[in-house]
Amino acid sequence: MIDYVYVKIGNECLFIEKATDLGYSELILCYVLSEAKQLTSEMKDKLVDSTDLKLFFGIIDEIKQISLKNNLFEKQIALGTSLKTSFRGLTEVYDNEFTKEKDAIHQRRAGLNHTILNEFREKNINVLFSIINFENLREIEKPTVLGRAKQNLKACRRANTNYLLVSLAKRPEEMKSLVDLKALRKILEQPN
Numbered sequence: 001m002i003d004y005v006y007v008k009i010g011n012e013c014l015f016i017e018k019a020t021d022l023g024y025s026e027l028i029l030c031y032v033l034s035e036a037k038q039l040t041s042e043m044k045d046k047l048v049d050s051t052d053l054k055l056f057f058g059i060i061d062e063i064k065q066i067s068l069k070n071n072l073f074e075k076q077i078a079l080g081t082s083l084k085t086s087f088r089g090l091t092e093v094y095d096n097e098f099t100k101e102k103d104a105i106h107q108r109r110a111g112l113n114h115t116i117l118n119e120f121r122e123k124n125i126n127v128l129f130s131i132i133n134f135e136n137l138r139e140i141e142k143p144t145v146l147g148r149a150k151q152n153l154k155a156c157r158r159a160n161t162n163y164l165l166v167s168l169a170k171r172p173e174e175m176k177s178l179v180d181l182k183a184l185r186k187i188l189e190q191p192n
Contacts, residue, residue, distance in 0.1 A: 001178050002026040004077075004092075004128060004166040006060065009038050011172075016051050018172040027053050028075055030060040030168070036073065044072055058092070077128070080111050087123055094128035094168065097148035098137075112152050117159035127156055130168035131176050131184060146188075153188050 003022075005015045007029045019027045029047075031039060036059045048055050058075030076089050080096030087093075096111030112127065120127065129149050137145060156163035165185055167176045 001181065002028065002164070002166075003175065004028040004030055004058070004094075004164075004168050005172075005175065006030050006032070006168060006170045008035050009043070012047055013050065014172045015169075015175070016047070016053060016055070018175050019053055020051065022175060022177050024178070025054060026056065028056045028058050030058045030075070030077060031073075032060060039072055041072060060094075080127070087119060087125060090123070090125050092126045092128050093120070094166075095130055095133055096127065097129065097145045097152060098133060111148070112155055114155065114159060117155055117161045120161045121159055126162040126164055127152065128164050128166050128168070130166060131180070132168050132170070132174050150188050 001024050003019060003024050003026075005019075005027065007015055008031075012029055015029065016027060039057070044057060056074045057072055058077050059073050060077040061079065075091045077092040077094060078090050080093040117127075119125075129152075134142065134145060134149075153163045165181045165188075167174060167181075169175045
């Protein structure tokens with residue numbers, strides 16, 4: 001299994017250790033743009049050599065300003081609610097379901113449709129759902145976001161696009177076990 005986490009320069013080892021304890025085989029270390037500029041190839045090599053986990057490095061952008069072309073990063077991740085039509089260079093999109101717009105009577109504002117998903121499939125872009133961001137919602141917002149997530153999962157399956165449940169933890173203690181991820185996936189896959 002794979003997980004994505006927010007990291008800062010210097011605390012990567014804590015996340016790697018926690019991921020190993022939780023049984024993950026792959027870990028994507030996501031840096032915000034300001035932190036990403038500080039990462040060097042020596043630091044990256046040292047981290048990769050220090051663990052048996054398969055490590056990947058990514059830049060995560062919440063305000064759609066990724067213009068950094070850096071060979072150190074295999075992943076470019078953008079906030080789904082801030083995207084319009086430009087997907088150039090992206091490998092992942094996260095949290096499409098968290099838009100503040102109200103749902104219409106006969107449709108959910110889940111952020112994805114068949115046209116976007118077909119483009120994601122062609123460009124090999126994964127859709128991510130953050131469990132930590134879901135847990136931090138107010139109780140009244142959770143059913144709406146859960147419904148949107150179910151709809152997006154169903155649409156991703158139809159379009160043959162990957163839909164991944166990830167923690168996107170900012171602290172190692174927030175990382176979720178494989179059992180938690182499988183349980184939420186089972187809930188999302190239940191018929192209405």
